[in-house]
Every structure is written in structure tokens, then in C-alpha cells.
Amino acid sequence: MKTALLAAALVLLSGCTWVKLDDAGTRVRVAYDGRVDGCDKAGEVTVSVKDRVGFYDRNDLKVRDELETLARNQAVSLPADTIVARSEPRNGEQLFDAYRCGGGRRAATTREYAPARAKEKEDAETFPVR
Template sequence: MNAHTVRSLATLAVVSALVAGCTWVKIPDDARALPLLEASEVAQCKRLGSITTNVAWKVAGIERGENKVRVELDNLARERALTMGGNAVVRESIHEGTGDYTAWMCP
């Protein structure tokens, strides 16, 4: 390897490490407090609507951590549910940076 290739690989490694540690989604504390429930827990609740959230699941061709992506999708869904008048969220599915949820108003 020549010096240019080594520098390029080193730069890519540093950028990848920095990106892997980033949290890209910031939400208000009141949205963060909304519970993420299972479908079986919302029988007494009113369905408010569907929510689809998206975050980057790959950066420069490198997959971000599954847990980090899930947390960011969940937080975005919580924030959206709050704007819909909801106080709970049910996760339906997550795939490649897209999450499908349902917003609920529970007693």
C-alpha cells in the first residue's frame, strides 16, 4: 500500500468510528417519556393513527448499530405520537432504517 491509500483508510476508520458513536435524533423529554407498549397492552386505548419514521441505517456504506437505529426510530415515533395527541406507541416493525408504529391514547 502506498501512503495515500494508508491515509485514506485511516481517515475512513476515524470517520466511521465518529459516526458510529453519534446520536442523530434529539427529542423533547416529554416525548421521550411516552411508553413503548406491546399490542396486547392497548386494548383499552384509542387508536390515533399510523406513524412511519426513518433514519440513516448506513453511513458511507457502513451499517450503523441496530440498537442505535431502533432507539432513534422509537424516539421519533414517540415525538410524532405526542403531536397527534397520543400518550403511548406500539412498534409494528423496523427494517433498514424505517420504523412503522401506531399512536395510541390510553386512559
């Protein structure tokens, strides 16, 4: 019984991915608003991760986060310093356009976004999802 449970756990864990952002990938910004004015297109990046493990569908937010992280890591090789999602994730795969925006533009990562401050006491304060 213990062997069967251990084997099942190993199968489930083997389908999970833990994507880490490379040091070089931290210098690639994600243009969520699609604004890449004055940038030169460097190419395209297609990335994929497992979105399903057996009968289990992985968390959509986690899959999106891992796809973005992989795209940032791969954009460095083009070389590019900015990426824009061209499509929504489908079956664990997503396409990004990669751009060279030059050193004049500061690359902002998701960790550097400041929360929107409330204008009045009744307004809500928002924070980026990490």
C-alpha cells in the first residue's frame, strides 16, 4: 500500500514544474499594456509547460506565471529586453513577441510595480498578484 502511494505521489510530482527566473531574465520586462513604441522587434518566443497532470488541471494562474517566466528567460537569447504576450495560453503553450527597446528604457519587472494608491478613504487599494 505504501509503495502504491509513493509511486502515485512521484507520478504527480514529476508532472509539476518549478520554473525559476534566471538572472538575465530579470532584465526582461513584460509590457502588459502592449506599448512597445520605439522598440525594434527581435523575434518571437514560444513557451510551454504542463497544464495538466493526468486527470488534474493545474492552476491557470500558476501556468500563466510559469509561461511568462520561461518567455523572459528565453527572450535574452534573441537578444530582447521586452516581451508582449501575443496570445492567451492554450494547452500549456503561449506565444510572445520579443522586442529590443534599448538601454534608455528602464526594464520594469512584475516585482517592481507599485500598488495603486487609494485616492479617497472609500477607494480600494490594489496590489499585483505574485
